[in-house]
Amino acid sequence: MMNMNKLEDLLTSLNKKEDEKQKNAVLWALAIIGAVAAVAGIAYAVYRFFAPDYLEDFEEDFDDDFDDYFEDEDDDKDEK
Structure with a gap:
């Protein structure tokens, strides 16, 4: 009976070590990814x-061209 308890304790401790190794591997993998x-x-x-x-320079140039286009249309309306 005493030997069975020691054997169970030994198996339990081996299982815990395996679980800790797996947890450590996952922890290391997550640390490396982080x-x-x-x-x-x-x-x-x-x-x-x-x-x-x-893009900022392009938008400024586009706005200038856009404004010039509408100013030209306004000038055309005034002439008619």
């Missing part, structure tokens, strides 16, 4: 900070 995501986020933020905004 670190990669953090580095990628920082790299993107630095890129957006230093990259010029070409």
Whole structure:
């Protein structure tokens, strides 16, 4: 009877160690994924900070052309 209890305790402790190894593997995987995501986020933020905004210049040019077009139409109406 005493040997059976010791055997059960031994099996229980082995199962716990296997569970801890699996938990540690998952924890390491999540930590690596988190670190990669953090580095990628920082790299993107630095890129957006230093990259010029070409669209802003385009919108300004488009607005100027758009305004010129309507000013031309207003001039044509005044002449008639």
